[in-house]
Amino acid sequence: MLRGSYLRLISLTILLIALPEEFAARDYEGYQLLEVIPKTESDVRTIANLPNALGEHLDFWKESRAIDQPTEIFLSPESKSRVVKYLKDNSIAEYRTKIENVGEIVQADALDTPRPPPSAARDEQVRPFDINSFDFNEYHSHAEINDYLKFVATNKSKFVDIKSMGISHEGRQMSYLKIGYPSNEPKNAFFVDAGIHAREWITPAVALHFINELVTNPELTVLLENIDVYVLPSVNPDGYEYSRNSERLWRKSRSGPRGAEGCYGVDPNRNFDFYWGYSGVSHDPCSEIYCGPEALSESECQHLTDFLLQHNDTIKAYVTLHSYGNLIIHPWGHKSNAVPDDVNDIIRVGTQMARVIREAGGPEFTVGTGPDILYEVSGSSQDFAKHVGIKYAYTMELTNTPTGFILPKSRIAHTAGHILPALFVVAEEVRNTDADNTHENIIN
Template sequence: MGSWTRMAVLLVAVLATATLSTALINELEPGKDWPTRGSVKQPYNQTEALTVPTEAYTSTTELVEETPPNVKDELEEEITILARAAEAGNVKVDYSGAQLWKVSTEKNGVRVILGRLKRRNLISTWAGNQSYVDVLIKPNAMANVTRVFARENISYDIIIDDLQKRINEENPPLDVNEIELQDRRGHRMTWKQYHRLEDIHGFLDYLAKTYPKIVSVNTIGKSYEGKDLKILRISDGNPNNKAVFIDGGIHAREWISPATVTYFINQIAENFDEESDDMKQIDWYFLPVVNPDGYEYTHLVDRLWRKNRKPSFTGRQCFGTDLNRNFGYRWGGKGASNNPCSEIFRGSRSFSEPESRAVSEFIKTSVANFSAYLTYHSYGQYLLYPWGYDNAVPPDHKDLDVVGKSIAEAIERAGGSKYSVGSSSGLLYPASGGSDDWVKAQGVKYTFTIELSDTGRYGFILPTTKIEPVARESLAGLRVLASYVSKL
C-alpha cells in the first residue's frame, strides 16, 4: 500500500472516530417534529463508493470461522452464479431436500470443523449461541457432512428435514372471509399472513389518514433500489414527551420482525385512548422495514436472503451488505467480514449503505428526545443490550439488565416464551457494526436488540399461526419498557 493510500485510510479512521464520539445532535428548530424532507443524505453514487479503500480483516471470534479474504472458493463461486441468475431472470431459489441441523459445539474443535465445511460450501449457518449452532445442509452435501460428523463424533439433531416443504407451508393464502374483511377495513394487513412491502406501506398511509391527530408518516430516505424508507409516528403532540424508536426488517429473511412491529403500530394507534399514561406520554417512531429491497427479494427470489441488494462493485459480482454490520460504532471489528460474498459483509465503509445512513441521519437530526431504541430480529428468544462489538458492557449495563429482565418477565407472563437477557457479545458472540451499539453511543439510554421466537424448531420459517402470539407477548414487554422510559 502506498503512502498516499495509507494517509487516506488514516484520515478516514480519524474522521470516523470523531463522528463516533458525537452525542445525540438536535439540529432542527424547536417544535420541528420531523427532519425536513430531503435533509437526509441519499445514496453515494458508484464512483464515490469506490474511492475509499478497505483494509483486510479476518475475525477468529465469529459464530463459525469466516472465509479468508484472499480465498475465492466454491462459496463465492456459487453465490456469484446464483446472484447473476437471479438478477437476469428472478430464478426462484429452491431448497427441496435441504435440512436444518442443531449442532452441539460444546466439544473442542467443533467450530473449526464447521468453519471448514462452510468454506467448502457444504453448510451455511443460521443462528446459535455458545453451546450450539443451527446449520443448513444442502442435499448434495448430506453424505459428506454426515460422514464428517460421524468421524469426529459431533452431536446433532435434525430440526427441519425438508426446508422447501416448510417454506411452502409457511405463508398460506388468506381464506375468503379474511379477504372480505380486508376490503371492509380499508387496508390489507391481517397478522394472519406475512405481507409484501406494498401492503405494509399502504397500512401506514391508511392509519395516517384515519387518525390524523395522532398518526403521521414520513419517508426518511430511499433504499438502494429506490424504495421508500417509511417511518410512522404516533404522538399526542405533547412537547414534553419522551420518544422511542423501533425498527424491524434489517435482515430480510426475518419476516416475523416487520409483522411484530406493524402489530405494535396497529394496537397503539387503534386503541390510543385506552392506553396507559406511560404509553400515551411517549412519541413512538416505527420503521417496520429497514431493508425493503432485501425483504421483497425474499418474497420473490430467495426466501433466506439476509442482506440488502446493493452490488459490491469489487469485481466479484456478489450482492448485498449486512446492514447490521454497517453502522459506524466500532465498524469493521469482530464478527464482521470484508468479503462481499459473506452473509455478514460489513460494507465498503461505515454507513456505506443508504438504508443504514438514512436511519443514522434521522436519529441524529431529529429533535425527538429518544430515550429508548428497540430493533427486532429473529430468532432465538434473546433480549440483548450493548455492547456487541466485543465482550464488554456500557457503564449503565446493570440498568439495562434490570429493564431487560422486566421485559422478559412480562413476555413470559403474557405468552409463556422464555427470553434470555444479557449483552450481545456475552450471551451470543461479538458482532461489530450493529445498529444497537451505534444508537447507544449516541446517548440513548435503553437500547436493545430483541431476537424473537422461536428457538430453532422453525427458525426463520415461522408459520403464520405464530405471528399474533409472538406479537402479543412482545407488546406486553413493550408496555413494561414504556413504564421505565416514563421514569427517566
Template sequence: MNVLIVVVTLFVLTAFAAQSGYEGNKVYRLKPTGKKQLEMLANLRNEKNLDFWTPLRRDEHPVDVMVNFKEEKWLTDLLKKNNITYDTLIDDVDSAVLEEHERQIFFPPTKQGRISFIKYHRHEEINAYLSRLAKDYPNLVSIQNIGKSYEGRDLDVIQISTNSSAGKPVIFIDAGIHAREWIAPAVALYAINQLVENKDNANLLEKVDWNILPVLNPDGYEYTHSTLLQRFWRKTRSQGNKCIGADANRNFDFHWAEIGSSSDECDDTYHGKHAFSEIEAIALSNYISQNKNRIKLYLTLHSFGQLILYPWGYTSELPRDNEELLSLGEAVAESIKNVSGTNYIVGSSTNILYAAAGGSDDWAKGVAGVELSYTIELPGGGLLGFDLPTWKILGVAKETWEGLKTFCKHISEKFN
C-alpha cells in the first residue's frame, strides 16, 4: 500500500508540474562588464517576463535571471547584441521546482511543536514551535502577537530574555519578508533554537535580549509552499486592482517610491498604493517604534547573494557612522567565513547594488533611529538558485549563527 501511495503521488505531482507556470522557463547567469552593460541590465529589472533572482551589483558580479520561455529568444538576442556573455544555470525550471516539492513532501512529518533542519517548515509549524518553547521555557520565552497578515495569519514575535537586567539592549531579527526566500525563516529558526534550547549559549542572553519574527510575510510564504504554480512568488497577497500583492520591502515610509521600485502593481518590486499600504509592514514598524529605545540592532534576513548590507538603499551617500557599520559587518563576515569558507561582501546597499528605496533597513535606521541596521543576503543553492537543497539548510544556519554571535558581542560591549 505504501508503495502504491508513493507511485500515485509521484504521478499526480508529475501531472501538476506539466501545468506549472514555469514550464519551459530557464535561468541564465549573466556576466556583465562595464558601466554600459550594467546600466542596460538595470533598465530590464522591471520587465514582466524577467525575474532577477540575484541583486544587480555594481562590481560586475554575475546575475541570475529567470526568463519566460516566450521571451527567451528576445533576451538572448539582446544579450548578444550588447556583448553580454551568459551561461544556462537551470535549463528546466519546472523540473527543479518539482524535485524540491518532492523532497519536501517525502520527509517524515515532525511532531507538533517540534522542528528539524532537514526540511523547510510551514508557517503553522513555525508558530507551533514558538508556542511550545513559551510553554517549556516560561522563564525565558514569551510570545507577542504584533498583528495579523492580510489573510489573517498570526505575526508572532518570540521574545527571549533572562530578565536578569531590566532594560537590556535588544537584537531584533525578521525573516521571510520576500515569500520565496525559504532559507531566511530557517536561519531565524536555528537562531531561536540555539538561544533557547542550547544551554551552551546562555552567555548570549546575559547582556542582550533577542526578539525574532521568523516569517514577516506568511501569506506569501504559504503561497509558495502550497502551489507549484508560484514557487517564486515574492510579494504579499493583498488585493490590488489588477494584480495581487506588493513588495513589502519597498513599502516602508522612508524615501518611499523614489527609486528602485515599480508603480506597476503587477511587478515584483511594486511599492504599494502608498507607503505602509501593506499590513505586515505596518505591524513590523509599529513593533519597532514601540521598542525603539531598546532595539540597538535590526537584522533582516534575505536570500540570496552572500551580502551584508547596511543603509542607505535610496542614495549612495554614506551614513555618518559608516566606519562602525562597515567594521562590524566585516567582523561578522569573517566569523561566517571561518566556519566553512563562505565569502560575504560588506558595504552600504547603494554602493554595492543599484538603489532601492523604501526598505525596512533604511526605515529602521532613518525613522526609528536604530543605530545598527543590516540586511543579510544569505547563500543560494548554487545551480539550484532559491531551491537551496534541504541538506544545505543546517550548514547555512550554522555559519550564519556564528555571525549572529559576533553581532551579539558588539551589542553587549557597546550598550552595557
C-alpha cells in the first residue's frame, strides 16, 4: 500500500516537473470543502451574506435557499478560519468539513487523467483516430473530443454532420454535431450543450455518451427520421483545457485580464443577453460569478447566441448540462415567482425527466425554477433560449457526489446511464411537438 502511494507521488512529481512553468498545476493543498446547513430562514440569509460580510471572494459549490438544504463552500486554509468565526458569531452551529484536503483529491485526479500541456494549435492538428481505443469512460481533452466528432461525422455521414459554431477566445473550434436523417420537410430540433463551466468535466463526458447512443442504436432511427439533434460537447473549451492543465477547479472562460488585480475569465452562464447583470451575479472581475463587462462579451456566448437565433424556428427544446445538484431547472432564473406562460408544459416534461432518472436507478431530481430550488441567476443560456422562442429550456444539474466537481471517471458510465433517459424524454417531446407551434414567452 505504501509502495503504491509512493509511486503515485513520484509520478505526480514527474508530471509537474515536465510541464512548462506556466502550465504547472495548482495543487489546492490544504483547501477544504465546508458544508453548512441552515436551520432557520435567518440562517439562510446569513449564509448567503457571507461574501459581503467578510469582503472576500468565496466559491460556493452549492448554495442553499431553504432550511435544511446544505450549502457547500470551497475554502482556502486562511478563509476557513474567518468563515467559521462568522458562523459561530451568528449562532450557526450545524456545519462540518466535507472534504478535509481537496488537494489530495486533485492530485489523485491528475494521476488518473493524462494531460499534455494545452495548445489551441495542437487542438487543430490532424491525428490518427482509433474508435476502438476511444474510451467513453475517460475525461478527454478538447482535441480528443473534436477528433471523435470528426470520426462520427465521417463514418455516419448519411445522417451526421460536423460543423463549427465558431472560434473560442484562445482559438479553439467549438465543434458540434447535427444528427438526423435528411428530409424534404422542415424538422423539429433538439439542442444539447455541455461544459459551459470549465470544471464540470462530467458534462462533456455525458454529452459524448449521448452522441454515441444516438449514432449506434438502431432503435433510434425513427426518432432521427423525425427530428434533428444538435450536440455541442464543450461551450467553454478554453476554460476546460485550463482546468485540465493548470487549475482543476477553474470555472470561468479565459478572457482578460481585467480589473486592478488582473483577473481572468467571465462566468459564461451569466453573460447572455437576457436580464444580463440583473441578479445573482457579480460585477467584480475576480468573482466566480462575474457576468462580464457587458452582455455577450465572451465570444463563446456570442457564437451560441447566433446559433440559437438562426435556428429558433426549428429548435423546440434546449438542455444545458451542468453539475452538480440533482436538479432540473427551468425559466425564469432572474427573479422569484416568475414563470413563462407555458410553465405547465415545461413542468410536465421536467417531471417526466425526473421520473425516468429515478427508474434508471438514479437519484431523486427536483424540478423548479432557479430561485425556487437553487438561486437567482440572470443572463443564463437557459433563460436566453426560452426568451428567443424555444419552448422547452432546462438546466440539468447532474448527480451529487461526495467529492463535488471532482467526479472519478469510474462514475461516468453510471451518471450517463440515468441522465440519457431524461434526454430522450425531451427528444420524444420534440418529436411530438407541432412543428408550427409558436408561443409568447411572457414573464408572469
